[in-house]
Amino acid sequence: MINLNRFRPQSLATRTSLFLLVVILSAEFIAGFIWYQQNEKKQQQGLVSVVNSLALSAYTTISYFSDLPLEYRVLALNQLRNMGGSRFFVSLNNHQLPLQTIEPSAGKRLVLNELYKSLSAKLPEVPLFIDISKRRDLVVFDAEINFDQLPVKWRSSSLLYKELNPPIIVIQVPLSEDEWFYLAAILPEPYVLINSQFITSTQLFFMAISALVILFLTWFIVRREIKPIANLANAALQMDGKIKVSPLKEQGSQEVRTAIKAFNKMNQRIITFTLERDVLFSAISHDLQTPLACLKLRSEMLEDKRTREKFQKLLNDMAFMLKGALHCIKNTDIHEDMSPVDFVDLIHCCSEVFDRSRIQLTGQQQHLFIAKPVAIQRCLQNIINNAMKYAQQLTITIEDSEQALWITFKDDGPGIPAKLLEKVFEPYFRCDERAQLAGTGLGLTIARNIARIHRGDISLINRSGTGLTVSLILYRD
Numbered sequence: 001m002i003n004l005n006r007f008r009p010q011s012l013a014t015r016t017s018l019f020l021l022v023v024i025l026s027a028e029f030i031a032g033f034i035w036y037q038q039n040e041k042k043q044q045q046g047l048v049s050v051v052n053s054l055a056l057s058a059y060t061t062i063s064y065f066s067d068l069p070l071e072y073r074v075l076a077l078n079q080l081r082n083m084g085g086s087r088f089f090v091s092l093n094n095h096q097l098p099l100q101t102i103e104p105s106a107g108k109r110l111v112l113n114e115l116y117k118s119l120s121a122k123l124p125e126v127p128l129f130i131d132i133s134k135r136r137d138l139v140v141f142d143a144e145i146n147f148d149q150l151p152v153k154w155r156s157s158s159l160l161y162k163e164l165n166p167p168i169i170v171i172q173v174p175l176s177e178d179e180w181f182y183l184a185a186i187l188p189e190p191y192v193l194i195n196s197q198f199i200t201s202t203q204l205f206f207m208a209i210s211a212l213v214i215l216f217l218t219w220f221i222v223r224r225e226i227k228p229i230a231n232l233a234n235a236a237l238q239m240d241g242k243i244k245v246s247p248l249k250e251q252g253s254q255e256v257r258t259a260i261k262a263f264n265k266m267n268q269r270i271i272t273f274t275l276e277r278d279v280l281f282s283a284i285s286h287d288l289q290t291p292l293a294c295l296k297l298r299s300e301m302l303e304d305k306r307t308r309e310k311f312q313k314l315l316n317d318m319a320f321m322l323k324g325a326l327h328c329i330k331n332t333d334i335h336e337d338m339s340p341v342d343f344v345d346l347i348h349c350c351s352e353v354f355d356r357s358r359i360q361l362t363g364q365q366q367h368l369f370i371a372k373p374v375a376i377q378r379c380l381q382n383i384i385n386n387a388m389k390y391a392q393q394l395t396i397t398i399e400d401s402e403q404a405l406w407i408t409f410k411d412d413g414p415g416i417p418a419k420l421l422e423k424v425f426e427p428y429f430r431c432d433e434r435a436q437l438a439g440t441g442l443g444l445t446i447a448r449n450i451a452r453i454h455r456g457d458i459s460l461i462n463r464s465g466t467g468l469t470v471s472l473i474l475y476r477d
C-alpha cells in the first residue's frame with residue numbers, strides 16, 4: 001500500500017504557500033462564478049430584448065412581402081440586395097431549404113423560444129420554421145447554393161462579421177404552396193456568441209501564471225520569515241546533543257524574537273546549572289572521601305572484632321553507594337561529543353569479559369548512527385551485565401531501519417515479577433536481596449537515562465516459560 005504521507009509537504013514555507021494558493025484560487029473561482037452568474041443574467045436580458053426586436057423586424061418583413069403582389073416581390077428583393085451593408089439576407093424559394101444547425105445550448109433554447117413566442121403571437125395561423133446555423137453552413141435559393149459561393153457583391157453586403165462566423169437565425173415561412181419566405185439574420189453584438197463559457201482557456205492561462213507568481217513570492221517571503229525559527233530548532237537539537245550552543249541573534253517577527261530571547265535565557269540557565277552541578281559533585285566527592293577515609297582508619301583501631309567488622313561493612317556500603325551515585329552522574333554527563341557509533345563493535349567489546357559461548361549476536365547495523373559512544377557503551381554494558389548475572393545464555397539481535405535502531409536482549413534467566421517490571425528502573429532498587437553485594441541497583445537506571453538522552457527508551461517483557469527480553473530502541477530523528 002502506498003504511503004501518502006510521504007508526498008505531504010513538510011516545511012512551513014511550502015505548506016503555507018500551498019495553503020495560500022488554494023485560498024486564492026478558491027476566491028478567484030468563487031468571484032468568477034458570481035461575476036459569471038450576474039453577467040449571464042444581464043446577457044440573457046439583453047439577448048431577449050434583441051430577439052424581440054428581431055422578431056418585430058421579421059414580422060414586419062414577412063407581412064410586407066405577403067401583401068406585395070407576386071410580380072413586385074422579386075423586384076423588392078433585388079432592391080434589398082443592392083442596398084448592401086445589411087445584417088439580413090432575404091429570398092423567396094419554391095421549397096423549404098435544409099439547415100445545418102448548431103449544437104443545442106441554453107442560449108440557443110432561449111433565442112428560439114423567444115422568437116417562437118413573439119412571432120406566433122403576431123402570426124398565429126402561419127407555420128413557422130426557425131433554427132440557428134453558422135454563416136459558413138448556410139445554403140440559399142432553390143439551388144441550395146452555399147452562401148459563401150454567391151457573387152462577391154451579395155455576400156459582402158449581407159450577413160456581416162464573416163471573420164467571426166457568428167450564429168445566424170434562419171426563419172422560413174410558407175407564403176403559398178410553392179413559395180417560401182426565407183430570412184437569415186445575425187444577432188447584433190455583443191450577442192453574436194450565444195454559447196458563453198464560464199472560464200476560457202485564456203482565463204485559465206492567466207490564472208495559472210498568477211498562481212505561480214503568488215506561490216513563488218509567498219514561498220520566498222515565508223521562507224525568509226521562518227529562517228529564525230529554523231535556526232532556533234537547530235540550536236535546540238544541538239542542545240539536546242549536549243553541544244554548547246552560542247546565544248542566537250534575535251531577529252524575525254516579534255513572536256519569534258520573544259521565543260529566541262526566552263531560549264537564550266534558558267540556555268544560559270542550563271549552562272550555569274551544569275557548571276554549578278559539576279562543582280557541587282566534585283566537592284561532594286572530595287569532601288566525603290576524606291571523612292570516610294578517616295572513619296575507616298579509626299575503625300581499624302576498634303578492639304572488638306565484631307564491632308570493627310560491622311563499622312567497616314557500613315563504611316564500605318556508604319563508599320560503594322557514593323561511588324555509584326557519582327558514577328551515575330558521570331555516565332549521563334552532558335559534555336560528551338556526538339560521533340558515529342558502531343553497535344556491533346560495542347557489543348563485542350562489552351561481551352569480552354564473559355564466555356563467548358554464552359552470548360550470541362545476530363543482525364547488523366545498516367545505517368550510520370550518531371550518539372555518545374562512551375554513554376552508549378555504558379548502557380549496553382549495564383544491560384549485558386544484568387542479563388549475565390542471572391542467566392546462562394544471552395541472545396542479542398540488532399534490527400536497523402532509517403528511522404530507528406532496535407536491539408533486543410533475550411536471556412534464559414528467571415525473569416522479573418510482572419509488578420516489578422517498571423520498578424527495577426528506580427535508583428537503588430534490586431529484585432534479589434541476595435545480590436546486594438553485586439551492585440548498587442543503578443545499572444538499569446543509568447541505562448534508561450542514557451537511552452532517553454538519545455531519544456530512545458528501554459522496556460522489559462517476560463517471555464512465556466522462562467527468560468526476560470530487554471528491548472532497547474534508539475531513534476535517529
